[in-house]
Amino acid sequence: MPEEVLQRQPFPGPGLAVRILGEVTPERLKILRECDDIVGTEIKKAGLYTKIWQSFAVLLPVMSVGVMGDQRTTPTRAPCGRPLRRRHDRRLGPAPARSVKTISSRIVNEVKG
Numbered sequence: 112m113p114e115e116v117l118q119r120q121p122f123p124g125p126g127l128a129v130r131i132l133g134e135v136t137p138e139r140l141k142i143l144r145e146c147d148d149i150v151g152t153e154i155k156k157a158g159l160y161t162k163i164w165q166s167f168a169v170l171l172p173v174m175s176v177g178v179m180g181d182q183r184t185t186p187t188r189a190p191c192g193r194p195l196r197r198r199h200d201r202r203l204g205p206a207p208a209r210s211v212k213t214i215s216s217r218i219v220n221e222v223k224g
Contacts, residue, residue, distance in 0.1 A: 118161045133172040142224040143170045149217045157210045168218075 127143055128135045146168035154166045 120160070120163070120165045120167075130167060131170045138224065139170055142222055143168060145222045146170070146218050149221065150214055153210055153214045153217065157207065157213075159207075159210065 127140055127147075130143055130147075131139050133139075150166055150168045151160075154160050154163060159166070
């Protein structure tokens, strides 16, 4: 069996809807898919994917207003503050600051909604 299949992180049985707090709509699912793709891509780039049991984005019903260029924005938020866990539940510690910063920056700049 390919190593990629053996090392794949588990996906929640109920699907993406359990990662959306509040109303589940097609638009909110689209936003979450985009955020989740960024999280997975950056975790892999950082070499953490096989060290972390599970990493994913969660869509919260929290909006904040920011400014990008000359426009106001309401960026999507993905929580990244909890300690990551290694397989077999050994502590890895907090997510590396560089990875969290990159994930947060990409989500704010690339995901509309």
